Amino acid sequence: CVLRKIAEKTPLQRLLEHLLRSMEKRDPQQFFAWPVTDNIAPGYSQIITNPMDFSTIKQKIDDNNYQNLNDFIDDFKLMCDNATTYNHPDTIYFKAAKKLLHVGLKMVIPDKLKQLRSVLV
Numbered sequence: 376c377v378l379r380k381i382a383e384k385t386p387l388q389r390l391l392e393h394l395l396r397s398m399e400k401r402d403p404q405q406f407f408a409w410p411v412t413d414n415i416a417p418g419y420s421q422i423i424t425n426p427m428d429f430s431t432i433k434q435k436i437d438d439n440n441y442q443n444l445n446d447f448i449d450d451f452k453l454m455c456d457n458a459t460t461y462n463h464p465d466t467i468y469f470k471a472a473k474k475l476l477h478v479g480l481k482m483v484i485p486d487k488l489k490q491l492r493s494v495l496v
């Protein structure tokens with residue numbers, strides 16, 4: 376049988392997985408957990424050209440697709456910006472995206488990341 380290469384995680388992958396888990400905890404209703412479909416959001420695929428969600432970010436981490444922390448942050452911002460683009464300000468999704476963006480960006484402030492170093496090393 377062919378021995379499967381056990382995917383060892385790089386330090387960056389472990390940092391991104393930790394940040395992703397923390398961000399997912401701030402989305403208890405799982406509005407950002409999966410791709411938004413045209414069924415639940417009429418016309419979504421016409422309005423949002425670059426969709427993004429937590430499951431896609433997770434896959435990109437596992438595929439070692441992020442070269443650095445900023446590429447990960449760009450996808451997180453894209454996910455939140457898509458929600459404030461498609462949804463009107465008076466919707467639960469717009470409001471959830473605004474809150475999530477704020478909380479998520481606080482997690483990647485240099486001082487916060489320094490605190491993580493000890494946890495992740």
Ligand SMILES: COc1ccc(C(=O)NC2CCC2)cc1-c1cc(C(C)=O)n2cccnc12
Nearest residue numbers: 405406407408409410411415416458461462468
């Ligand atoms: C994966 O996306 C979803 C998953 C579940 C739900 C959901 O549980 N909606 C119920 C709360 C009131 C209906 C909503 C969404 C959802 C996310 C979004 C986003 C992120 O724009 N959305 C926009 C319009 C309609 N529904 C949604």
